[in-house]
Amino acid sequence: MERLRTSLGRYIMSLEPLPPDLRRALESVGINPFIPEELSLVDHPVLNFSAALNRMLASRQTTTNSPELPPLASSAESGRRRLLRSPPLLSGQREWIMRQGAEPQSSRLNRAVRLAVMPPQKENEDNVAYAIRLRRLNPGADVSRVVASFITDPAARQQVVDDIRAALDIAPQFSQLRTISKADAESEELGFRDAADHPDNATSCLFGEELSLSNPDQQVIGLAVNPTDKPQPYSQEVNKALTFMDMKKLAQYLADKPEHPLNRQRLDAKNIAKYAFKIVP
Known part of the structure; x- marks a missing residue:
């Protein structure tokens, strides 16, 4: 029992490999000690098992000055002798492990995996918007990993991805858009x-919040009703009215429904440059 506790402690703290016999014993009762990258340690059953084992052994101690962990062997040979003398797992211990490992491995792997930075999802924030925000807060995080961090059902993840x-x-595509100067846009x-200049009467995005060129989180555009090709500049006569919005919000909308919000024509990454004009200082 002490050997098991020591081995688990070293595995958890420093990833020192478990002895083969202990690893096989754990696997035989449904606990796979391998910790995959997509599963955090706190979500892995081996941590819960180690904590419970420590509590159980602490309650069985007969002396108050016994060290929590046995001392390390003074040599490799003494370590081998200690391993050879160690008894196999007790039946009661095996039963306890089985209770801890009753949850199928596939179910454990399907749990949400927390990211390093993970604020709560805002009210009325859809899954796409939340995932994009998490991805921005966790640079380098793969899209699939971000989605898995808050959607527990694997069947529901792919559509969001x-x-x-x-x-x-x-x-x-924002950087490729034709431009309209702020002065012309304010005609x-x-x-x-601009919200920075007109705090009491600012233009609002089609999807909400007030727009400002000074807001680093926004890509302010005017979306035309009719398309034109580059390099033709904006023409009110040809393009018709402009509706101002944040292109980031538009992208989220189009991801779920690639349809122009004003005329219901197909709108996606391939043709957005024909409709959208970015507003520049």
Whole structure:
């Protein structure tokens, strides 16, 4: 029992390999000690088992000054002798492990895996928007890993992953858009009002919040009703009215429904440059 506790402690703290016989014993009762990258340690049953084993052994101690862990062997040979003298797992211990490992391995792996930075999902924040925010807060995190961090049902993850990738395909198009100057956008005909200059009467995005070119989290665009090709500039006569919005919000909307919000025509990463104009200082 002490050997098992020591081995588990070293495995958890420093990933020192478990002895083969202990690893096989754990696997035989349904606990796979391997900790995959997509599963955090706190979600792995081996940690719960180790904690419970420590509590059980502590309650059985007959002396108050016994060390929590046995001392390390003074040599490799003494370590081998100690392993050879160690008894096999007790039947009661095996039964306890089986109770801890009653949850199927597949179910454990399907749990949500927390990211390093993971604020709660905001009210009315859809899964795509939340995942994109988490990805921004956790640089380098794979889209699939981000989605797995808060969607526990594997069957529901793929659609969200696809929607996020569609949104991420649209956002980079911002740099390729034709431009409209802020001065022209603020003309009487177009009527754009930057929130930094007009805090009481700012132009709001089609999908909510007020718009400002000084907001680093926004990509302010005017979306036209009719398309035109580059390098033709914006024409009110041809393109018709502009609706101002945050392109990041538009990308999230289009990921779920690739349809122009004003005329219901197909709108995606391939043709958005024909409709959208970015507003520049």
